[in-house]
Amino acid sequence: MAQQPEQPRERVRGREGSPWSGLWAVVAKEMADHLTGMRMRILEILIVLTAVGTVYAATQNLRETVGQDPFILLRLFTTSREPLPAFVGFLGFLVPLIAIALAFDSVNGEFSRRTMSRILAQPIYRDALLLGKFLAGIFTLALVLATIWLLIIGSGMIGLGVPPSGEEVARSLWFLLATIFYGGIWLSVAMLFSIIFRQPATAALASIATWLFFTVFWGILAGVLAPILQPVRYGFPEEILAQAQLELTLTRFSPNTLYTEVMLALLQPTVRSVGLVLPIQLHGAVLGTPLPLSQSVLLVWPQLTGLIAATILLFALGYVLFQRQEIRA
Amino acid sequence: MGELVVETHDLTKKYGDLVAVDKLNLSIRQGEVFGILGPNGSGKTTTILMLLGLTEPTSGSVRVLGLDPARQPLSVKARVGYMPDEVGFYDELSARVNLIYIAKLNSLPRAEAHRRIEEALTRMGLHDVADQPVRTFSRGMRRRLGVAEVLLKRPQLVILDEPTQGLDPEGAREFLNIIRSLKQDGITVLLSSHLLHQVQAVCDRVGLFHRGRMVLEGSVPELAQKVLAGAYHVWLQVEGPEETIREALRQLPGAQDVTREDHNRYRVVASEDLRAEAARAVVQAGGHLLSLGVETPSLDDIYARYFEEVHHGTAT
Numbered sequence: 262m263a264q265q266p267e268q269p270r271e272r273v274r275g276r277e278g279s280p281w282s283g284l285w286a287v288v289a290k291e292m293a294d295h296l297t298g299m300r301m302r303i304l305e306i307l308i309v310l311t312a313v314g315t316v317y318a319a320t321q322n323l324r325e326t327v328g329q330d331p332f333i334l335l336r337l338f339t340t341s342r343e344p345l346p347a348f349v350g351f352l353g354f355l356v357p358l359i360a361i362a363l364a365f366d367s368v369n370g371e372f373s374r375r376t377m378s379r380i381l382a383q384p385i386y387r388d389a390l391l392l393g394k395f396l397a398g399i400f401t402l403a404l405v406l407a408t409i410w411l412l413i414i415g416s417g418m419i420g421l422g423v424p425p426s427g428e429e430v431a432r433s434l435w436f437l438l439a440t441i442f443y444g445g446i447w448l449s450v451a452m453l454f455s456i457i458f459r460q461p462a463t464a465a466l467a468s469i470a471t472w473l474f475f476t477v478f479w480g481i482l483a484g485v486l487a488p489i490l491q492p493v494r495y496g497f498p499e500e501i502l503a504q505a506q507l508e509l510t511l512t513r514f515s516p517n518t519l520y521t522e523v524m525l526a527l528l529q530p531t532v533r534s535v536g537l538v539l540p541i542q543l544h545g546a547v548l549g550t551p552l553p554l555s556q557s558v559l560l561v562w563p564q565l566t567g568l569i570a571a572t573i574l575l576f577a578l579g580y581v582l583f584q585r586q587e588i589r590a
Numbered sequence: 591m592g593e594l595v596v597e598t599h600d601l602t603k604k605y606g607d608l609v610a611v612d613k614l615n616l617s618i619r620q621g622e623v624f625g626i627l628g629p630n631g632s633g634k635t636t637t638i639l640m641l642l643g644l645t646e647p648t649s650g651s652v653r654v655l656g657l658d659p660a661r662q663p664l665s666v667k668a669r670v671g672y673m674p675d676e677v678g679f680y681d682e683l684s685a686r687v688n689l690i691y692i693a694k695l696n697s698l699p700r701a702e703a704h705r706r707i708e709e710a711l712t713r714m715g716l717h718d719v720a721d722q723p724v725r726t727f728s729r730g731m732r733r734r735l736g737v738a739e740v741l742l743k744r745p746q747l748v749i750l751d752e753p754t755q756g757l758d759p760e761g762a763r764e765f766l767n768i769i770r771s772l773k774q775d776g777i778t779v780l781l782s783s784h785l786l787h788q789v790q791a792v793c794d795r796v797g798l799f800h801r802g803r804m805v806l807e808g809s810v811p812e813l814a815q816k817v818l819a820g821a822y823h824v825w826l827q828v829e830g831p832e833e834t835i836r837e838a839l840r841q842l843p844g845a846q847d848v849t850r851e852d853h854n855r856y857r858v859v860a861s862e863d864l865r866a867e868a869a870r871a872v873v874q875a876g877g878h879l880l881s882l883g884v885e886t887p888s889l890d891d892i893y894a895r896y897f898e899e900v901h902h903g904t905a906t
Contacts, residue, residue: 276661276663277661277662277663277664277665278664278665282664282697283694283695283697286691286694286695287695289694290691290694294680374678374679374680374681375674375676375677375678376678376679376680378639378644378672378674379672379673379674379677379678379679379736379739380695381644382642382644382667382670382671382672382674383667383692383695383696384663384664384665384667384668384695384696384697385664385667385695386663386664587605587645588639588644588645589635589636589639589645
């Protein structure tokens with residue numbers, strides 16, 4: 262039989278249509294799932310209880326100093342009273358918990374429910390599905406955090422009887438933004454694991470293990486690694502300084518460190534540096550006076566962009582893996 | 591002959607060293623019900639995924655409704671309905687909400703979507719349970735919901751992967767009727783299955799898959815002709831001397847094999863329908879013909895015989 266000549270394949274430049282068609286349908290569906298799901302309700306109760314408890318405790322403490330502090334409302338977030346830690350301390354682990362809970366079964370859940378091939382057989386690209394799920398997670402997180410933010414500011418106004426100043430609102434809004442992206446990192450991590458592992462339980466465990474590693478062990482590890490990589494041989498101040506600098510750099514690979522630093526600078530206007538400060542650098546500084554907002558933001562700009570960049574980077578990694586994934590189990 | 595709805599040319603898919611689909615040349619005409627048959631792991635689902643553009647072929651070309659699924663996936667997926675095997679839904683959502691999501695993904699306008707959803711639910715007999723969570727649905731109801739979803743698109747081609755697997759006989763029968771009704775609407779249907787008698791009941795043509803290759807293709811009688819050679823089994827109930835009757839049947843032109851099953855029951859395997867000739871021969875030989883009939887070959891026989899041959903072929 263004569264071989265048919267190979268038909269020249271007609272080339273359509275790029276892909277057909279928009280990669281985002283169906284995106285908002287996915288976002289709407291996923292957000293509806295998040296907001297009505299039992300999982301989310303439990304977390305909401307948890308976080309509202311935390312907010313009420315810590316803010317109440319903080320109000321009790323702050324009553325005595327009302328009028329002396331120009332940033333009294335910001336103190337609501339950071340003031341602690343034994344035995345409770347401050348609200349921001351709680352946020353440091355509640356936000357990752359919420360983010361992981363929102364995303365650990367986002368992709369593999371579709372496989373285990375056997376809905377993945379059915380959804381991808383609709384006229385949408387995978388891009389829309391993955392980005393839709395991510396955006397739905399971020400929006401849900403933003404919604405929850407914004408609600409709590411309003412609750413805290415509101416109850417603080419009632420409890421303390423002072424209206425917030427423009428600067429306080431601006432600072433706490435920046436803080437809200439930083440918190441959302443801090444959640445975004447853990448959302449991306451959980452989503453990445455939900456793409457890699459087919460079992461939702463494995464993905465959840467892996468996410469929590471990663472979080473634990475950075476929260477508990479990374480700081481210790483940085484303390485061990487710095488002297489090895491940058492040993493102090495002769496005891497020169499430069500050597501000691503370099504070692505401390507390295508340790509600080511290492512700890513900043515952890516999103517927790519970045520977030521803590523951002524939080525510190527934004528909520529405590531008197532904080533002038535989040536790194537090492539030599540006495541000579543403080544020459545001429547009036548200690549204890551607050552910095553203007555723009556300077557505080559500038560101070561943690563690298564940390565802030567780092568949080569956002571890490572979110573995007575992790576999402577991109579998940580995106581590439583998901584695009585290459587075979588639909589067959 | 592209608593135009594081709596599905597056309598593949600030397601379609602190949604490899605997973606590493608494993609060749610899942612090997613140089614497949616498949617063509618399905620418009621309005622046809624085509625069955626893909628084969629044991630598990632013979633490349634049925636991989637073929638389907640390539641037709642939908644959900645998996646990229648390693649080599650070869652695919653055309654679905656004249657489009658290339660790898661290049662124009664959105665157009666293909668907007669026109670082709672697909673129901674995967676063990677179709678899954680969002681269990682906590684109602685049937686209607688599940689369909690609304692799909693309608694949105696297909697960018698159907700709201701009013702149109704609503705109309706199509708009601709229509710599809712009614713047609714599949716799910717209208718009364720439309721607002722119950724899918725969690726409460728039986729397997730058969732889920733499959734019907736799967737078809738309802740497929741119908742939302744008003745598809746030109748419907749692909750069903752193992753549509754009747756795991757259904758009780760009543761549910762399976764019902765489902766076969768659904769497939770027939772799709773055909774009546776002029777929709778081309780491609781279904782994969784390993785439940786042969788069901789495939790035989792609805793398919794115009796079948797393709798037999800084995801290790802990624804389509805080893806046989808055609809209508810069931812054609813396949814029977816190819817594989818079983820003597821495709822017709824004529825049975826007769828005759829009273830009379832055994833040897834003469836046996837000899838008379840053996841003399842028939844086209845008879846390949848004559849066996850005596852019971853004391854007065856004979857079976858003639860022939861390449862054509864020999865009932866009339868057999869009756870005459872028996873009577874002329876002095877036998878009393880009590881009854882006779884012909885068994886049309888079943889796909890089960892073809893399938894069993896084919897793989898028997900394959901195994902013998904590989905053994906020797």
